Every structure is written in C-alpha cells, then in structure tokens.
Amino acid sequence: MISSSSQIVKTKLSTRKRLINATARLFAQHGYNGLTMRSVALEANANLAAANYHFGSKDALVLEMLRERIQPINARRIELLDEAKARNGKTAPSAREIFHSLIFPIGEEIARSSKSRWSLAQLVARTFTEPVSFIERMHQRFFSQIAKLYHQELSLAYPHAPPKEIHWHLHLAVSSMLGSLAQHRRLGDFTEGECNEEEVNEMIDRLIRFVTHGFVKGVNASS
Amino acid sequence: MISSSSQIVKTKLSTRKRLINATARLFAQHGYNGLTMRSVALEANANLAAANYHFGSKDALVLEMLRERIQPINARRIELLDEAKARNGKTAPSAREIFHSLIFPIGEEIARSSKSRWSLAQLVARTFTEPVSFIERMHQRFFSQIAKLYHQELSLAYPHAPPKEIHWHLHLAVSSMLGSLAQHRRLGDFTEGECNEEEVNEMIDRLIRFVTHGFVKGVNASS
DNA sequence: GTCTATAGAACGATAGAC
DNA sequence: GTCTATCGTTCTATAGAC
Numbered sequence A, B: 001m002i003s004s005s006s007q008i009v010k011t012k013l014s015t016r017k018r019l020i021n022a023t024a025r026l027f028a029q030h031g032y033n034g035l036t037m038r039s040v041a042l043e044a045n046a047n048l049a050a051a052n053y054h055f056g057s058k059d060a061l062v063l064e065m066l067r068e069r070i071q072p073i074n075a076r077r078i079e080l081l082d083e084a085k086a087r088n089g090k091t092a093p094s095a096r097e098i099f100h101s102l103i104f105p106i107g108e109e110i111a112r113s114s115k116s117r118w119s120l121a122q123l124v125a126r127t128f129t130e131p132v133s134f135i136e137r138m139h140q141r142f143f144s145q146i147a148k149l150y151h152q153e154l155s156l157a158y159p160h161a162p163p164k165e166i167h168w169h170l171h172l173a174v175s176s177m178l179g180s181l182a183q184h185r186r187l188g189d190f191t192e193g194e195c196n197e198e199e200v201n202e203m204i205d206r207l208i209r210f211v212t213h214g215f216v217k218g219v220n221a222s223s
Numbered sequence C: 001g002t003c004t005a006t007a008g009a010a011c012g013a014t015a016g017a018c
Numbered sequence D: 001g002t003c004t005a006t007c008g009t010t011c012t013a014t015a016g017a018c
Helices: A004-012 A015-034 A037-043 A048-055 A058-088 A095-112 A119-127 A133-157 A163-190 A200-222 B004-012 B015-034 B037-043 B048-055 B058-088 B095-112 B119-127 B133-157 B163-190 B200-222
Strands: none
Touching: A015 A037, A015 A048, A015 A058, A015 A119, A015 B015, A037 A048, A037 A058, A048 A058, A058 A095, A058 A119, A058 A133, A095 A119, A095 A133, A095 A163, A095 A200, A119 A163, A133 A163, A133 B163, A163 A200, A163 B133, A163 B163, A163 B200, A200 B163, A200 B200, B015 B037, B015 B048, B015 B058, B015 B119, B037 B048, B037 B058, B048 B058, B058 B095, B058 B119, B058 B133, B095 B119, B095 B133, B095 B163, B095 B200, B119 B163, B133 B163, B163 B200
16 A cells, blocks of 8 residues: 555545646647546546536636646746846846746756656647637736746846847747747657657756847847 | 739638638637637638638648648748758857758748738647647657757857756747747736737847757757 | 548537536 | 536547548
C-alpha cells in the first residue's frame, strides 16, 4: 500500500477538479475544436451531463481552465520582476533578469506538474495559436497589461533604444518563448535523440539566454 | 472593365485549385479540426460533393494543400543555401547567411501571395502546432531531412561547438521562427499600433537577425 | 465534373429519474 | 451531484441524376 496516500489524493479530487485537469490535457493536445465534452468526461472518469452541470457549456469549461492555469503564472512573473527591481535598487534590472522573470515561472509550473509534464507548455503555446474568438478576448484580459509592464521595464533598462525597437524585440522574444514551448516536445525527434526533452531547467535556461541575446544585440544595434 | 483580366484569372482557376486555396486559408485560420468540407466548398464557390470528388477525403485534401505550399519553400531554401556555399568557396557560410536561406523564402512567399498576405505565416506555424497524426508524418517527410542539412551546415560554420549545442540552438532558432510567424498577426495589438505588421521585409529581416544573435552567442558561450 | 439528396456518425446540451 | 436517455444540429462521405 505504498501509493495509498497518492491514491487517496487522486480519488479525493472533486469531479470538478478532475474535469478541469482533463480539459487542460485534451485542450493542449487537440485544441479547442478537437476537444469534445464526451472526451473530457471520459478522461476525467465523469459523466457527460456532469460536465455540463458544473460549467454550463464547453466554452465556459475551457475558459475556467485557462483562468486557473494562467493566473498563477502571471502572479509569479510580477513577483520575480519586483524582486529583481528591489535587488537592483535605483538602477534598472538587466534584460537577462527581466526575461528570467517572464520565462522562469513557466519552468517552475512545468516542473511542478509531475503528470504529463509538457502539457502546460503545449497549453500555453496553444492559447496563442487558437483563433477562437473567446481566446482572443482571453489574451486581451490576461496578457495585454503584463505586456505593457514588460515594455515599460525594458524601456527603463534600455533608455537609448527607440520605443519601437523595444516593442519589436519584445514581440520577437515573446514569440520565441511561445514557439519554443510549443515545439519542445519535438526536441528529441528534431535532434535525433541527442537532446533530452525531460530536462526542464536546461530548456528554460537556454531559452532565457537565447531571447536575451536576440533582444540585447537587436536593440543595441538600433540605438 | 478595369479588373477584367484579374477576374478572368480568378474565374479561370480550376475548381481543384480554388478548393486548394480555400483549404489553405481556412486551415490557417481554424486548424484541421475547425476546417469543414462544407466551409471549404463555400469559400471556393464549389460544391461539397465536388470537393470529395477531387480529393476523396478531408485528410487527402489538407495533405495535398500542405504539399503544394511547403515544397516550393523548401526548394528555395536549398537554392539559397547552395548560393551561399558557392559564394564562400572553401570557407563555410556564416550563421547569418545560413539562417537567411532558412527564413527568407517564407518572406518571399508571403510577399508573393497578395491576397490575405499572412495566411501563409499562420499556415506554416500551424503545421507545427496541430497534433493530428498525419501532420506529424508530414513533418517527418518534409522537414526531417532539411533539418539534418542545416545541422550539418552549422556544424561546419562552428567546428568548435559541441554538436549537441548546435542541435539545441538550431531547435531554438527554428522554434523562434515558427513562433514569430504564428504570432505576427498580433504585432499591431501587442505593440499598441506602434509596429506595422504589413511590412513583410522588416519582419523577416529582424527575425533573421534575432535568431542569428541568439544562436551565435549561445554556441560561442559553450565552446 | 458538378449537382441534389441523404445516409450514418458525432457533436453540445438538456430533461428527468435517483 | 450524478446518472440514462434523447433532442436537434452538424459533420464526412456517398449514391445517383444530369
């Protein structure tokens, strides 16, 4: 009975929570249109009618799942950014520290979710690929203000760079982050087994360095 | 009757070609699961049964569309890469030239397709996000050999870098390229209108520089 | 080659018993 | 809260007239 406690934890999860978890996995794998209420219910060991009872509709279910996954990550980003600002006193944090605060929380969350480690990476990336209308609104609600915050911070760190260049290269950095998360599951295939996709920290560290270099060299060349 | 010639061109397009074009637009916008045979027929001013007559199934239609769009781009990549090698004689092309040959052909293709300019960018990016099984096979068929080619070329350009680092940073560069293509339509929103998503060449040039910097600084730090 | 009409399956959502 | 059963819709694919 070694695994009794984890079994208890697993079976004690409420139907609602199991439905949310199943929705996250299936949305990450198949996207909004590929996810069906029936597949969610099956994956969660719940009933089709129960899913509609708890959330009312497919739209509302997916929306709530996204809210629960994205908000803690954004909160942690602000936390790390504030720490970096406090650490540097009156001088602005470096681009490296700023991008660390942006990307590192995703690595933490991936490492935390032991089961199907990379589904969060796919989920975050898919949130920016799905064109469904309510997801577009989702971005507006969750990401537009944090994008503004990072632009401000990078403007302070690079006061001589044109604001337009900050915008351009921040956009490139964010796009690279999302692309790398979306593509990470292919790392093994792409490199013919030479690189290991299980090493979360390696991936995150390299990604932070990559976008920092692209950003810094890019904006410095323009100022 | 100013537009008579373009009208002739448009109406002279075969049903088959109109179906392919409609499939490309709708696949880029809605993905595989969001694309329906009915929507394709409607968009192409064709009949639902005609679409099945020409291609046999939805799978076969999408597969053929992807083949027709991807192969010319890959051919142009090889062409530019060969030109760079010829230009440099016995010394290897620079990372900048190598990534230029990888990314520039996409810009050319985007500039060529006057109608709905950015649907190709979304299409290419979506090809790497959709988890549908036949698309995974598609990648194997179209991209695994070209990935090997670029790894070889970069290994020659950076003989002192560990092969694993070449692999890692090439993967980051490709992921950044795909992410930037997928995200480009959001550039205007993301930058609050400051950056213009219509300037294809600007976008492609910045992207080439961005991934080159990320790659070069990354592999140099490791050797 | 292109149409109408439809078969057969899967979907989101709900009614109503427990 | 959870179930069975089902409604109404939409999908892919095909049969058959033209």
